[in-house]
Amino acid sequence: MPARTGAQPACPRRLRLVFPADPLAVRQALHDLHEGLRDCPVSPQCRATMELVLAEVLNNVVEHAYADRGGEIEICVQRSGGGLVCCVADSGRPMPHGALPPGDLPGTDAADLPEGGFGWHLIRALSRDLDYRREGTRNLLRFHLPAM
C-alpha cells in the first residue's frame, strides 16, 4: 500500500465515518475502523468483536431501517478503558415498537432451520450498555465493547 509509507504510529482520539447504506460501503467502513485502531492499545479480540457487532448493526440499518433504499450512516468509535464506545446514527425508519428487538435465538429445529434472525442476538451477546433512542428523524444506537 502506498499510504502510510513512513507513517508514524498514531492512535486517533476518536474515529468518525459517514457513508452510504450499502453493503460494500459497510465493508469498507469496517475495514477503515479496523485499520484506524491499528496503532491503538485495543486488543485484536476487541477489534474483532467491534467488527462483528458493527457488521450486524450496520446490516440491519441497510436492510431494515433503510429497507435497502439507501441513506446515510454515521459511526463514531472512541476508546474507553481498554475497550470501545461505539455510536451509530441513521435517518431510516424507527425500530419496531420504538425499542430494540429482543434478540431471541431462533430455534434449531432440523426440519426448519432459520436463515436469519441472529443479528440482535449477536449484538446483545457481545456488547454492554446497549442504548437506543429515536431523536427527531434519527435512530441513535450506542454501546460499549469491553476490553478483552
Next chain:
Amino acid sequence: MPARTGAQPACPRRLRLVFPADPLAVRQALHDLHEGLRDCPVSPQCRATMELVLAEVLNNVVEHAYADRGGEIEICVQRSGGGLVCCVADSGRPMPHGALPPGDLPGTDAADLPEGGFGWHLIRALSRDLDYRREGTRNLLRFHLPAM
C-alpha cells in the same frame, strides 16, 4: 448486489461522506459518490469529471496535507443547476504559502519527463469558482463543476 433490490430511484438532496485519508478509502468514497448520484439529473460526463477532480483533490490531501500519516476527510456534494458544488475538508497542514498551488503544467522535455505535478492543473482545468480557506486547523476547499 444485494443492496438496492427493490429500491426506488431517489436523488438525495446532498451527499456527505467522512472517511480516513487512505487510498483505498478514497477509492470507495469516489465510488459511493458516483453511485449516490445515479438517480440524479446529473450527466455521466459531469459525474466522470467529479470523480477525476475529487480524486486529484483527495490524493493531495492524503499525500501532502496529511503526508501519508492518515487523518479524517469530509466531503459534501450538492446539486446546483445541472452541475455540482463540492466541498472537501481536512485537518492536515495548510497549503504552501496559505494559497492554492498555481497548477502550472510541468514541461514535456523528453529528456526529463515529469512523473507528477499534474494534479492542480487538472483540478483547475475542470472546475470553476475554486475557493480555498484555512479555518482554524482545517483546510476547506470548495468548487463548482458545471453541467456538461
Next chain:
Amino acid sequence: MDISFEHSGDMVVARVNENRIDAAVAIQFKDRMRELLQTAAPVVVLDLSQVAFLDSSGLGAVVAVMKLLGPGRRLELAGLTPGVLRVFRLTRMDSVFTIHDAAPPSLRHAG
C-alpha cells in the same frame, strides 16, 4: 465469489477462497454453491479455512446451502477460524453442523 471444488470418493470439498462471507457476498455465495452442488456427492465438506470473517448474513447463507442439499445429503464444515467458530457457537448453530477440527480430510493428505 471464488469457491473451488475437489472430489474425493463419495465426498466433495468446497473451498471458499475468500476472506469474508458477509452481507455484500452472501447471495453470491449461495448462488455459486447452488451451481457447484449439481454434483451428486452425498457428503459436501465446506472448507472455511480462508474465511477470517463471517457475519449473520454469511451464517444464514451457509444454512441455506445445507437446506439446498436436501435430506439425502450432508453438509459438514471444516477449517473454521476462531472468528467464524465464535459466530457458530454464539448462535448455537455449532449443534446443527458437523464441524471438523482441521482442514478437510482430502486436503490433509496433500498438505
Next chain:
Amino acid sequence: MDISFEHSGDMVVARVNENRIDAAVAIQFKDRMRELLQTAAPVVVLDLSQVAFLDSSGLGAVVAVMKLLGPGRRLELAGLTPGVLRVFRLTRMDSVFTIHDAAPPSLRHAG
C-alpha cells in the same frame, strides 16, 4: 494488479486487466510492469482498453514505465477510453506518447 503480456514479433502487448489505475495501485502498476519488461522487445504497446479511470498518479506511473524502458525502446499506448484520453490531453502528455486509436494490432487480428 492483473496485467497480461502477449508477444508478437518484435513487439509486446501489455494489457491492463483492471478498471482503474489510481493512487491506490499506481505503485503496483509500476512494479508489475517493471517485472514484465525484463523481456527485450523494442516496442511495448500498453493496452488500456479495460481502464475506465486513470488519475494523475496513474499518469505518472505510465510515464515512469516509459522511462524504465530507456532510450533504445519505445512505449506506445492503445485502446484509451474517453476518460483516460482526456487526462492525457489535459496534461499535454498526448504529445509525448504514440497513441493508437484502437486496440493494439496483435489483438486486432484475434478479435
